[in-house]
Amino acid sequence: MSNGKPPQQQNAQKPQKPQTAITPTRADNYPEWYLEVIKAADLAENSAVKGCMVIKPWGYALWENIQRVLDGMFKNTGHVNAYFPLFIPLSFLEKEAAHVEGFAKECAVVTHHRLEARNGKLVPVGELEEPLVVRPTSETIIGESFSKWVKSYRDLPLLINQWANVVRWEMRTRLFLRTTEFLWQEGHTAHATAEEAVEETMKMLGVYAEFAEQYMAIPVIQGEKTAGERFPGAVSTYCIEAMMQDRKALQAGTSHFLGQNFAKASGIEFQNEKGELVHAWTTSWGVSTRLVGAMIMTHADDDGMVIPPKLAQSHVVIIPVIQKDEVRQQVLDSCNALKKELQAQTFAGGPIRVHIDARDLGKGGGNKKWEWVKKGAPIRVELGPKDIEKGTLLVARRDQPSNDKSFPARAEFVSGIAATLQQIQDNLYDRALAFRKEHTRTIDTKDEFYAYFEAPKTKNPNDPTPIHAGFALTHFNGDPKLEAKIKDDLGVTVRCIPLGGGEPGTCPFTGEPSKQRVVWAKAY
C-alpha cells in the first residue's frame, strides 16, 4: 500500500526539489498551500452561499474534540451552558453605541418571514415590523436575559457559556480563518464587583492559553490589546496570539472585561449587600472554528495536515496490507486484534482511538498511505502477512518526514503508544515554539524596526507570497496615532501588550518613556 507519492509528484520535472504531496509548497505560495492542505485533508470547502463554508466530517471531528475539551474546562471553572436566540432586534443592538458601530457594517438582516410565488418566482413577503439581525455576537441579547435573572448580589456571579453559530458579513473570506458564518463558544458572565469581573476575564484567558498550548500544541503570547483593537464596547480586551508558519500573527482567542458598559445598556442591576441598586460588571470571551485554521497554519507541512494527538479523531490509523485474497481474513483479524490491544491503553484521559482503513479500493483505487499522511493522522501502522510472521509492524509518525518508518516489535509498540503520542504532541509544540523564537526579534531602534519589516519580502521573485519578518518586541509609548502611522507604513500592528509586564524603557519611535515592550507583527 505504500508505493510512494502521488503520480504527478513522482513525475515532477525538477528532481532537485523534494517531492511533496501538496502543491504549491509553503515556500512557493503560502496562502494557496493553506487552501490545498484543507482540500487534501478533506477538512472543509466553500459552499454555494458566499462566504459560508461546509465543514466536512474530518474537519468537524477536530471541532468536536475542541468542543469536548474546552467544554470540560469551562465546567471545571464553574460555568454552565445555555442557549439564546439567533436573532437580535435592531433596538437591542443600538443600546451600546460603540458596539453597534463595530458590527453595523457586517450584519445579516432578516426583514421578511414568508415567501410567495409571484410570476413564477419566489419573493419575500410578510415584512417584519422591526428587522432582526442574525447575531454577530450575543452581548445585547444575553444582556436582556441577565437583566431579568439578576436581582440580588446572591444571584451573582452568573457564569454562562453558549455554543452557537454567528454571522458577520465578511467581504473577503478564507476557510476557517474568516467566514461569514462560523461556529464558536461565547462566555458571558456577570459579577458584583469590577475586581471579580477582571479576575474572570483573566481566568478565561488562562484557560484559552492552557488549551492552545496543552491541546493544540500552539505556543501563545497572552496579552492586552491596544485601544484600536479592542472589542466594540469593551473596557479592555485580552488575547492569545500565535505565530503561523508564514510568521504572521493569528489571534486565537479573546477575553473581554466589559466594565459596566453592557450592564448599563441592558439594565443588569442588582441590590448589593448594603441594599443599594447598582449595575453589575460583565465579561465575555470566545474562541471559534478559526482555531482549526490556526492548527493547520501552525503544524501542517508540505505533505498535508498534521493533527496534534490530543485532538485527533484517530490516534492510530491501521492500514491492512492485503496483496492476495487468501491472506485477507488473517490480516484483518490481526488488525482487529491490534486495535483492541491499543484501545486497552490510555492517552490524555481516554482510550487510544484507532481506525482500521479496511476499504477495498480496487486496482488503482487510491493510495491509502498518502491519504492518511495528507489527513494528518498522528500514527500510521501498516500490517501485512510478513509483519504477522515476524511479530512486528510498520509504524510512521506524522511529525517525522513522511517516508520515515520504523519496524518495532508489536508488543513494544502497543505498550509504548501513550508515550509515543505524548512525544508527538510535545514535538509539535516544541517545534512551533522554536519557530516563534527564531522569528522574534527584540528591537531598540526605529531604523532596525523599519528594516526588519521592510526586508526583502520574498525569496522567489515569482512568488506571490511575501515572507513576513516575524514578531518584533519593542518599547512603545502607547500613542494610537503612532500605531496608526506604523500600520500605514509597514502593515504591522501591536498584536498585544504581553502580560507580566517587563522592564520599563524608551520608545524607539519617540524617545518617550515606555512601561514595557509590546509585540508587533503582521496579522491575520
Add this chain to the structure above:
Amino acid sequence: MSNGKPPQQQNAQKPQKPQTAITPTRADNYPEWYLEVIKAADLAENSAVKGCMVIKPWGYALWENIQRVLDGMFKNTGHVNAYFPLFIPLSFLEKEAAHVEGFAKECAVVTHHRLEARNGKLVPVGELEEPLVVRPTSETIIGESFSKWVKSYRDLPLLINQWANVVRWEMRTRLFLRTTEFLWQEGHTAHATAEEAVEETMKMLGVYAEFAEQYMAIPVIQGEKTAGERFPGAVSTYCIEAMMQDRKALQAGTSHFLGQNFAKASGIEFQNEKGELVHAWTTSWGVSTRLVGAMIMTHADDDGMVIPPKLAQSHVVIIPVIQKDEVRQQVLDSCNALKKELQAQTFAGGPIRVHIDARDLGKGGGNKKWEWVKKGAPIRVELGPKDIEKGTLLVARRDQPSNDKSFPARAEFVSGIAATLQQIQDNLYDRALAFRKEHTRTIDTKDEFYAYFEAPKTKNPNDPTPIHAGFALTHFNGDPKLEAKIKDDLGVTVRCIPLGGGEPGTCPFTGEPSKQRVVWAKAY
C-alpha cells in the same frame, strides 16, 4: 430544610384539595400547568424575540444529555457529523416543488447585509442580489454538497449528521414544543439502492424509539404517516408517537425515505457498478428540543418536573442541613465524603452525578427541598448532624409522592444507588406505558369512535382545558378525504399506521377493507 410547601400553598383556602407546588394542576389547566412547570423548574423562558426561547441552564443540560447519548448512537451506527451553512439561497429551495410549498409560509428571509444610521435610526442597507432563507431544514443545501461528494458507487453510502439550529416562522408558539428557532439534529444519507435507503430510514426510526424508551422513559408507537402528514418532498415519513398526560399525541421524531426526489432536485448522481450514471436514494431524520417538552408532558406532576435518571444532570442532589454554624464544617465534610462515595458507583455507563446544594440562602432565603422537587432531580438526600451520628440519610425519590421519604443506612444507600436509579427509570416508563394503555381504545364502529372523541371535553365547567379521550385504534380504508372529514368533525388525525401490521379488517367509517388498524388522536 424540609419545612413543607411554599407559603401560598400552605395557606390554601380549600383544605380538601391536596397542596401542590405547581398552580394550576394538570387537571385544572393542563396547558397552563405545562408553562408553570417550565418556569418552576427553570428550564426555559420566552425571549424578547417573538417565538424564540431562551433555554436556561437546567433545561439546556437536558438537551446536552440528549445530544451526548444520541450522538453516540449515531456514531455506533456508522454516521459522522458535519456542518452546513445556515443560509439557503432561494433558488435551492425552489428545486423541489413539494418541499418549497411546505416551507414557504414560514421562512425567515435575509435580504440585507449592513445597517446604516439614517435620521438617528438604524436601517438595513446593502440589499442582497438573491435573498437567503434561514434554514428551516437542510435537504436542499446538503443535497448541493452531496452532489459534489458522490461520484461513484464506492462513495456510498454517505452517512452524515448535523447538530444545528433551524428556523420556522411559527405564528403560535409554545416553549419547547413549537418555537420559531429550535435546536435539532438532522441526519442526511445517500445510498446506491432504494432498499438500502429504506433500511436506513427504518434503522434510524429504531434508534429514536430505543432512545425514547430506554433514556427518556417514554413509550412510543413506531409507524408510518399518512400522505397528508408526510414531510414535504418525502416518499414516506415514519415517526415515533407518544401519549402526553392530557392524552394528546406528540410526534417525538421522524425518519423520511426521500426516494430520488431530492437526488434529482440537487443532482446527486453516481456511476454504478455497471458504469451507468444514476441518481442516489436519500433519507433524512431528525429530533429536536421538542423532546424536552415531551419529557415534561410525560413525567412531570403537580409538584413540578420529573427527570428520567439517565438524562439527569445530577442523579443525586445533597442538601446539607445546617441549623447552627458550629456544625457547618462537619456537615459539609460529610456531604463531600458522601459525594465521593456515590461517584465511585456507576449508572448507565458513567459515574453517579452528584450535586451538593451548599448555597447559603440566609434567613427565609428559599426552600431548597422544594426547589429540587420542582426541578425534578431523581433523588434528594438531606444530611445533618443527627444523620451523621446515626449513620443514616433522609432520602426522597422524585417518582414517589413529594413528602415520602426513607431513612436508609448510608452504606446501604450508596451500594444500592444504581439499582435505585434504574428502579426510578423503569417506574417512569411503566407508569407512562400503563397510562397510554389505559387511554387507548380499540374501536370497531363509527358511532363509538365519534362518541369517544366527542365525550364530555372537560371535568370542570370553568376549565379552559378539555380532557382529551386518548388514542383510538381503528381499521381505516386510507382515504385522505375521509381523514380530512374526521379531522374537521373531531379535530383528530391518524397519528400513524403502526409498524408490524396486524390483522386486516373492515373500515368502520366506510365498510371497505382495511389492511390494519391505525392510531387516531388529537395531536400537538
